[in-house]
Amino acid sequence: MDLNNRTVLVTGAGVRLGQAIAVSLGQQGMNVALHYHQSLEGAKETLGLIGGDFKQHGCFQADLRQVSEIELLILQIEAQLGQIDVLINNAADFFPTPLGEVSESEWDHLISLNLKAPFFLSQLVGTAMLKRGQGKIVNIVDVAAERPWPQFLPYCASKAGLVTLTKGLAKALAPAVQVNAVAPGTMLPPPESSSFSHDLAIERSLLKKMGQPDDIAKAVTYFLENDFVTGTVLPVDGGRMLAS
Numbered sequence: 001m002d003l004n005n006r007t008v009l010v011t012g013a014g015v016r017l018g019q020a021i022a023v024s025l026g027q028q029g030m031n032v033a034l035h036y037h038q039s040l041e042g043a044k045e046t047l048g049l050i051g052g053d054f055k056q057h058g059c060f061q062a063d064l065r066q067v068s069e070i071e072l073l074i075l076q077i078e079a080q081l082g083q084i085d086v087l088i089n090n091a092a093d094f095f096p097t098p099l100g101e102v103s104e105s106e107w108d109h110l111i112s113l114n115l116k117a118p119f120f121l122s123q124l125v126g127t128a129m130l131k132r133g134q135g136k137i138v139n140i141v142d143v144a145a146e147r148p149w150p151q152f153l154p155y156c157a158s159k160a161g162l163v164t165l166t167k168g169l170a171k172a173l174a175p176a177v178q179v180n181a182v183a184p185g186t187m188l189p190p191p192e193s194s195s196f197s198h199d200l201a202i203e204r205s206l207l208k209k210m211g212q213p214d215d216i217a218k219a220v221t222y223f224l225e226n227d228f229v230t231g232t233v234l235p236v237d238g239g240r241m242l243a244s
């Protein structure tokens, strides 16, 4: 796909990996719908980092746990930027949920945001792409979908579900729409995490370094530019999966 002047929706585009993906795609000539939940300032910062003509892009707020907000989000984007050619399901939450202490609301929150939202976004946007005969969806998953961490089971289950969704959507939306996933290893640990877990992530990788947000952005671009790959999961993890 020629990225120039295509419209992409990046969820969670105000911070960290989502910001890096949005900036990279915007700088490659795409019109970017920057979704945010609470990080309005972050979304505006993303807009500034993309630079160029601000009219090509827009910031859109939604709590993606609610299907009604997803429906409104898509209507607002289409009204301002036109049809969505590319969907990047990036927004997700991540926090420890030790077995024996997980509440129903924690489970519902993680599954709603990390799995239900990408499904309903893909259903809405993907079926429209199918009718038009072209489109791309990239889901940001996690190597933990394959190698679950016992202290984070609801998160890991949500990402494993998203891997299955990636493969199922690739079938359901073929041949017009390609659906793939990028599985980051530890790139940016949560700000509150210790330097010990940072060092451990490096130690457990084959390449003995942390990945950078731009490594994920480049993997996303690969999927958008390649028209013969669908239903795949690309680990971008410094060899962590192989090492563990």
Ligand SMILES: NC(=O)c1ccc[n+]([C@@H]2O[C@H](COP(=O)([O-])OP(=O)(O)OC[C@H]3O[C@@H](n4cnc5c(N)ncnc54)[C@H](OP(=O)(O)O)[C@@H]3O)[C@@H](O)[C@H]2O)c1
Pocket (backbone or CB within 6 Å): 011, 012, 013, 014, 015, 016, 017, 018, 035, 036, 037, 038, 039, 040, 042, 062, 063, 064, 065, 089, 090, 091, 092, 093, 094, 113, 140, 141, 142, 143, 183, 184, 185, 186, 187, 188, 189, 190
């Ligand atoms: N960071 C890593 O090392 C790493 C490793 C493996 C996989 N991943 C995956 O990569 C993706 C990005 O990770 P990250 O660390 O950059 O994410 P992050 O910093 O934890 O950001 C979470 C994003 O989710 C959005 N969000 C939170 N609650 C929401 C809600 N109710 N409705 C809509 N959006 C909501 C946030 O939006 P606001 O800020 O606007 O509220 C934010 O953009 C995620 O899918 C994550 O699972 C990350």
